[in-house]
């Protein structure tokens with residue numbers, strides 16, 4: 001069944017008595033929209049729409065979730081009215097069109113549990129998405145944050161970066177509790193992937209993968225992955241948050257925090273080298289895995305005068321990738337010049353895969369923040385241990 005804004009709006013209005021107390025009592029909420037123009041191919045999937053905080057469930061189709069911060073009920077109502085006014089016009093992206101201005105938000109696709117947008121308070125996008133990105137199952141679209149699991153790159157016999165990014169995930173209505181500091185004062189959604197019969201054929205291990213995506217009051221994007229072995233036997237996996245940062249000009253970018261580390265160079269058959277420079281800069285294709293990195297690194301965008309701070313836990317390695325001009329030209333889902341505006345910096349576990357015994361669980365946390373580049377490294381707390 002194809003699903004339009006109208007259904008979403010009806011859903012809000014017909015449950016107004018339920019939604020009102022929630023929106024008036026909470027500054028943060030999770031706003032869930034089905035968005036046909038972005039992922040029409042997924043709309044036939046019957047998935048439960050769950051507003052667990054609101055105390056009601058409805059079985060509807062949906063594929064894209066929006067996590068929005070600091071919206072009062074009045075703002076939301078206003079937005080809904082604006083969308084209502086546009087109902088007779090062809091479907092458009094309400095966020096891209098500027099007819100709504102939510103400020104800080106995250107967009108997540110159930111396909112791959114891929115974060116596809118992260119915006120700051122000015123509505124500026126912080127993650128790269130290629131203009132040629134293909135939003136078509138079963139492949140992950142080029143951009144955002146694909147989840148690489150249970151394999152990073154070509155480190156095993158599975159498809160490149162594993163199958164998790166190419167599967168439909170589900171909203172996890174009742175996840176096992178996380179520590180209080182992972183939940184308080186945040187807007188979040190919990191997603192779940194379980195091993196399917198098809199996946200068992202190529203990777204014969206039963207697992208539950210839970211991902212919490214949350215937006216903090218400061219606008220930080222937090223990702224918490226929990227992988228549980230529900231098998232009778234141990235298994236191992238590699239993993240990465242394949243994070244496409246949107247940058248002004250790759251030639252002006254430097255990464256701090258990886259200097260002096262050893263790295264595996266994927267362009268030279270994974271040969272091991274030691275980084276020599278003061279910081280990582282870019283003037284040609286880079287495809288590396290830095291090993292045993294500190295838990296905080298910074299990506300400085302000189303031209304935009306802003307710095308991405310990446311904090312992580314349980315993720316010792318960092319993938320760094322930019323395809324540069326030649327490879328970009330060979331990719332069907334990447335514009336020829338777009339490599340200039342992206343840089344993948346992935347919190348990851350690659351060199352020493354995680355080994356989980358039956359019943360064990362692994363957790364990998366990533367926090368992305370953006371600060372003005374006038375902050376110096378000391379103030380960023382790059383030497384701080386973890387999140």
Ligand SMILES: O=P(O)(O)OC[C@H]1O[C@@H](O)[C@H](O)[C@@H](O)[C@@H]1O
Pocket residue numbers: 153160161242266287288319321344
């Ligand atoms: O095209 P994909 O499958 O998304 O992969 C993109 C790149 O992802 C990087 O992480 C890998 O190190 C590269 O080797 C790879 O080319």
